[in-house]
Amino acid sequence: MTEEDLKDVELPDGMNAETLSHLMEPRNYGKLDKPSCIGVALDEKTKEYVIFYGLLDGEMIKDAKFATNGCQDTVVIGSMFTDMIINNNLDYAHGAIAKMNEKLGSMSAQQQVCADIVFSSFIASLQNLENLQNGEEEELHVLKMKDSCEGENLG
């Protein structure tokens, strides 16, 4: 994917075929065995989290995975975001966040919160990388969220 491709980013606006595909088979879901960095975004109120694993070679994102106990919007956005940034550099990833945020402006508040927790986990992973590069011993870096997802689940 190139910078130009970011213009055509499609986001989950209802139940279209692409959203359904990400729901049925989320991309890059799980853990990386030997990540360069790990970030967690945590909503302390709902206990919802996203954990992000990144494998970097310099500025290049060679691989990425994520996991969450959150709602399906979080899964779809995590799936789309990781798909976009793998094999691209960090500048591209920051651009992808800005572009997705711009498009999410027209979506529900809940979807914005879901997107934010995904992006925050990525930012946390970069903070973890920086800390590790500065010689700190940190297994993962945690960022706490300000807003909560309104989605609820049955038990």
Next chain:
Amino acid sequence: MDKLYQKKHQLWVSINFASFAINDEEIKSKLYDFAQIAFRHMKWIGSDVLERGDNYNYDRDLTLNKRKSVFEVINDLVNTTKETMTLYSNTILSQRLRTDDEYLLEYLSQILKDESNNKEITAFNTRREWLDKNLAQDQIDALTHFLFEELYKEYELILIYAYMQARTTELIQFNVFQDLIDESHFHLKSFGNMMAKMGILALPRELHEMTYIIKDLKQFVTDGIAEEEAAKEMCKELSAAIKDEELSKFFDFINYQESYHIELMQKLLK
């Protein structure tokens, strides 16, 4: 981490989802029984692992195989069962697992002998239709969203409760966890079959250890009760949104079950 536990976990999920995917009611029902047996195997293997002072996790190596015929689904299941059986040892527990799985393989071979069983699989066609109901698109969308959320949630709850049940020494807690596991099995089955009917059957995503290793039971239960209260509202909303009496009554029925889950969970706080 215990490899046999992981394989049995995968087999349990595979049998469950084969049951959901297949339309023939007799095969569906029989496979579901085998899935329940596989879940008990998981429980026994887990106890054995903990007694040895070892541990297990819920890591999985499963992909969604969107098969198009019953025989393809059954053949996958034969292979998964045989792979699992290679890890059995000579203990009494392993002997039990082996004889159960040999009978499962026998049943699967019987299905494969009868060509009339080889019907089309429609569980993955993504048509999102409920053939005997006349649901508007917004109702179909609401139902789709609900089913994806809840299929995962029920799978998650079964595994979290099972993880805690395996580690408690309190009889009341053990029994409450068992009730909650049984309830979630029923919900998982109901929602899985509904997803298959709509052509959107998918595996629930894998659980990360941050989800199932609970460090503070009281906080987990308190949060869970708040979630159940809110979920009851969601069920009521879906029941009102679905303009079909039969489906609305089903979601009301699920909603009333949630009320009792709250009672059960409160016992964990005493």
